Amino acid sequence: MNKIAPSILAADFGQLKNELKDVEAAGADYIHFDVMDGAFVPNISFGLPVLQSIAPSISIPIDVHLMIDAPERYIDAYATAGADIITIHQEATNHLHSALQQIKNAGCKAGVAINPATPVHTLDAIIQDIDLLLIMTINPGFGGQSLIRETVKKIAQANDLATRANRQIEIEVDGGITKETIADCAAAGANVFVAGSAIFQSSDRKKAVEELRLAAGSK
Numbered sequence: 001m002n003k004i005a006p007s008i009l010a011a012d013f014g015q016l017k018n019e020l021k022d023v024e025a026a027g028a029d030y031i032h033f034d035v036m037d038g039a040f041v042p043n044i045s046f047g048l049p050v051l052q053s054i055a056p057s058i059s060i061p062i063d064v065h066l067m068i069d070a071p072e073r074y075i076d077a078y079a080t081a082g083a084d085i086i087t088i089h090q091e092a093t094n095h096l097h098s099a100l101q102q103i104k105n106a107g108c109k110a111g112v113a114i115n116p117a118t119p120v121h122t123l124d125a126i127i128q129d130i131d132l133l134l135i136m137t138i139n140p141g142f143g144g145q146s147l148i149r150e151t152v153k154k155i156a157q158a159n160d161l162a163t164r165a166n167r168q169i170e171i172e173v174d175g176g177i178t179k180e181t182i183a184d185c186a187a188a189g190a191n192v193f194v195a196g197s198a199i200f201q202s203s204d205r206k207k208a209v210e211e212l213r214l215a216a217g218s219k
């Protein structure tokens with residue numbers, strides 16, 4: 001089933017709890033929580049104290065995307081703070097296999113993200129350990145960018161990799177997802193769609209979520 005995951009990077013942080021209630025009521029499937037360290041990506045967002053404060057009031061799964069170097073340093077803390085899915089970058093750790101085991105041992109689903117320039121085949125040896133594969137459709141760091149078209153073929157490659165390995169994983173896309181771009185991503189095999197601007201910049205979040213779901217098609 002297709003899932004819509006609003007990225008709170010685009011929310012009004014002064015009203016964060018209300019913003020979260022709004023997108024939950026709008027039918028969101030996950031809350032996407034973008035953590036940036038100013039080193040792995042050229043921006044700093046928010047971290048553990050924000051997750052600790054919002055998690056108790058969220059009833060849908062929290063999908064934490066760690067855009068940080070050496071994420072293994074923080075996996076346990078994010079799991080304790082309320083993450084349900086923790087996604088780390090292939091490019092950010094020297095120890096992807098053990099970091100994924102760490103995520104699972106902490107009771108979360110284990111995700112791996114790859115930047116636009118990172119080929120899908122770099123995950124060949126690790127696909128058995130992945131619950132969610134995040135294809136970045138922009139260079140991570142900032143919301144409001146346009147989807148990089150060349151990344152769409154990587155969605156199909158990710159789907160092939162999972163099929164060949166006989167793995168039922170989630171294939172997530174993130175960056176520049178709008179009602180105009182979502183259909184191509186869905187057709188290529190994505191089933192989790194992260195959207196920041198397309199949802200939070202709309203005054204009617206329910207309509208925005210519904211339009212994305214409709215444009216993605218039924219699955």
Ligand SMILES: O=C(CO)[C@@H](O)[C@H](O)COP(=O)(O)O
Pocket residue numbers: 007009010032034065139140141142143144145174175176177194195196197198
């Ligand atoms: O991870 C990131 C940015 O690095 C994303 O989650 C963006 O926040 C998506 O924003 P939009 O492109 O949907 O505005």
